[in-house]
Amino acid sequence: MTNKHLISRRRLLMALAGTALLPGLARAQAFPSKPVRLIVPFPPGGPSGVLARVIADAMAEPLGQPVVVDNRGGAGGLIGAEAAARSLPDGYTMFFATVGTHGINSALYPKLPYDPVGDFDPVVLAASAANVIICNPSTPYRTLADLISAAKAQPKTISIAHGGNGTAVHMVIELLRSMAGIEVTPVPYRGGGPAMTDLLGGHVGVMVDGLPAAIAQIRDGRVRALAVSSSGRSPFMPEIPTVSETVPGFEAVSWWGLLVPRGTPVNAINALNAAANKALASQALVEKLKGLGAVGLGGTPAHFGTVIAEEIAKWPPVVRATGAKLS
Secondary structure, eight states: OOHHHHHHHHHHHHHHHHHHHHHHHHHHHOSOSSOEEEEESSOTTSHHHHHHHHHHHHHHHHHTSOEEEEEOOOGGGHHHHHHHHTSOSSSSEEEEEETIIIIIHHHHSSSOSSOTTTTEEEEEEEEEEOEEEEEOTTSSOSSHHHHHHHHHHSTTOOEEEESOTTSHHHHHHHHHHHHHTOOOEEEEOSSHHHHHHHHHTTSSSEEEEEHHHHHHHHHTTSSEEEEEOSSSOOTTSTTSOBGGGTSTTOOOOEEEEEEEETTOOHHHHHHHHHHHHHHHHSHHHHHHHHHTTEEEOOOOHHHHHHHHHHHHHHHHHHHHHHTOOOO
């Protein structure tokens, strides 16, 4: 056999070997090939924990892999956000961002352990919901006006629980103090779940919570709803007045979205975005979110990036105007 034939045979064998490897290479490059982790920066039971689980469950089918919720509560979302920012940027770690972690915190904290823009890539803006001022039924407050009157009569004697410094519910209290001209004492918890436990137990009389976490307790009559923080009444519980009906011009809603660590491959971001949008458009998830008093959103990574930039610019003047501070 000539050298020419040997070379031709060698090339043929190499080509065949390369063809045999292609399916394996395709499998190696496919995303996702294992479960995806979703870091939630608050304990279970609060609005972030409740919404994260229903969205994670709905994403599993279009993604073809489970989305596992990892609650990392504490410090108003800072602990979970830092953990997500330091995670491997391979697409297998997502972060459940909030208006607190990617808006308010940058205005409230002198220094953050993460960069809300530089450390993350946006995936999708997932949902929004009103916040709600609630009280234990044993308190004398039947309306928001009752609460405001009591606070004016006895300044600094009323404590209002919330799910952590820098959260949207914290800002509801600060805005209320500023716009209603009252002095109350904000009491931060590690999340909405622990705060709700103390409210139900009568250890604190008043709380601000996200509607998705409080709606079941309101419907069961275990807490009394005084007002929602949206500009209009919630279509899910229209019987609850808005804060603005008592304090004109008041509005403070919450949003949640999915982020990944900066540097995550574009194909992974696109796959996560597609799965999230498909889940959010499904009737099953629409109904679940409706039952929680929330609205599913969706859209492109670029759109969510614009929202984050707008929120970061929005909150410094609000913090200055209200005199909001860490409790």
